[in-house]
Amino acid sequence: MRPSVAFDAVSKRYGDGPAILERISLRIAPGEFVSFIGPSGCGKSTLLKLVAGLSPVTSGTLTVDDHAPALATPELAFVFQEPTLLPWLNVERNVEVPLRLRGESKERRRERARAALALVGLTERAQYYPRQLSGGQRMRVSIARALSLSPKLLLLDEPFGALDEMTRDRLNEELLAIRAEHGWTALFVTHAVAEAVFLSNRIVLLAANPGRIHREIPIDLPYPRTAETRLNPAFQSLVASVSQELRALPSPAADAAVRP
C-alpha cells in the first residue's frame, strides 16, 4: 500500500547549527496512529513541522501522499501543544479560522464548524469565548478546528501535555472514538508513555543529539480501546517495557518526563 507519510534518510539542521534530526527513515501507512516519544531535544516537534511543510528538510526525501510537503496541504491538520486559539473570537469562529483563510463560503464554514464541535461535544459552548472555557475544553476546540478540515492526516504536537491526567485520559478516549469513525492517519508527539501506548499502532522511540530513530515498537492491543484497556495487563506491561526503553536512552537534560 502507498504510504501516507514516507521519510527516506531525512536530516534536518537549522543554518549551520547541529543536526536536529539525522537520517530518519520511516513509512507510515494510511490510517496508522504513530506516536513519537523520546528525551528533550530529540527533534519530535521538528519532525512534525517538516511534515506540515513549515520548515524544509535539509537532506533526504520526505513525502506526504507522494508529494513533497507543502504549506496548506489540503487534508492535513495540525494540533499544537497549546490550544492556540484567537482569544477575541468565540469558539465557533475560532474553529472557522482555517476554513475562512482557505476561502470557504460562510455557510459551508458554519456547517463544518458545527459538525466538528459536535464531534468534540462542545455544541453548547459555540458562542463562548476561549477564556470562559476550561483547559480541556480549549484543547477540544483546538481539535475541532483541526477536524473541521476533514483531514486525512492529523499532526498532533503534545496536545494534552498541559492537562491533568483525568482530562487527558478522557480526551485520549474521545480522540480514538472519533478516529474510529473518520480513520485519519495520525502522527502524535508526546512525553507520556501511557498515552502513547493507549493511542498508537506503533511507537517510534527517538534518541537525542542528533534526533534519530532508536526503536520502533508495535502496539498490538486491539481497538477499540477504552478506559478498560488501561486495566489490561498487556497494556500495563507494554507501558512498563516502553518506559524502561525510554529510561535507558541517554537523556542530556535528564528531564524527559517518564510517566508510566
Add this chain to the structure above:
Amino acid sequence: MNPRSLPHRLLPAFTGVLFIALWYAAHALLASERRFLLPPPHAVLRAFHDHGPALWSAALNTLQGALLGFGAAAVGSSLAAVVLSLTPLVRASLYPYLMILQLTPIIVIAPILVLWAGAGIISVTIITFLICFFPLVVNTTQGLISTDRNLVDLFRMSRASRTQELLLLRAPGALPYFFTGLRIAATLAPIGAIVGDFYAGNSAGGQGGLGFLTIIYSSQFKIAALFATAVSSCALGFLFAGAVVALSWFCLHRWHDSYSRSDT
C-alpha cells in the same frame, strides 16, 4: 472590602471632602496678607462664575486641538507601528529617531513650530500629536510583534496572505497594547494642547485655549481664575481618559483576560 459595599463607595467622596477641608485649613493658616496666594475653594467657584464664558470657549478650543492631535496620533502611530513591525531591520533603523522625537523637550520644539506653521490650531494640533505619538507607537508596535508563534504557523498552514495575517491575527492581538498606549496618550493630549496653546494659541484674536488663558490670568495676577483654569484642564483630562477607558472596555471586555470577572 467588598467593592460594592457602601463604605467602599463613599470612600472617594470622603477623600474629596478631606481634601477641601485641608485646603480651607491651609488658606486660614496663611498670614492674611499672603492669603491671596491660595484662594479658598469658594473663590475658585466664583472665578468659574465670573470668567465662565472665557473659560468655556477656551476649554472648547483646547478640546478641539487635543482631539485633533490625539486622533492624528492614534491613526498615525498605528500606521507607523505596522511599518515598524515589518522587520527588526526597520525597527533598528527607525527607533533611534523616534527616541530623538520623544527626548526633545516640547518647549524647545514649540517655538520652532510656531515659526514654521504659524500660531493657531495647526501648531497646537502638531504639538499634541508629538506628545501623544510616542507611547502609542511603542505600545502598538510591541503588540504587533508579540503574536503567538503557533498562531502565525496556523495562519501560514492555511496559506494566509500577509494582509490577512495583519488584519485577522496581528492587529486584533495588538489591541490591548494599543489601548495601553491610548490611555497614556489620553492623559497627555489635553496637556499637549494646553502647552501648545501656551506657545501658539495667541493668534486668532481671543480664540486661544486654556494655555493662552493661563498667560493672561497670570499676567493679571488672577490667582483664583488660574485655579479655575487648572480645574478645567483636569476636567478635560478626565474626559479623555474616561472616553478611552470606555472605548477600551467596549473593544476588549468580551474576550480579554483583564476584564474577566474574578471572585476575589
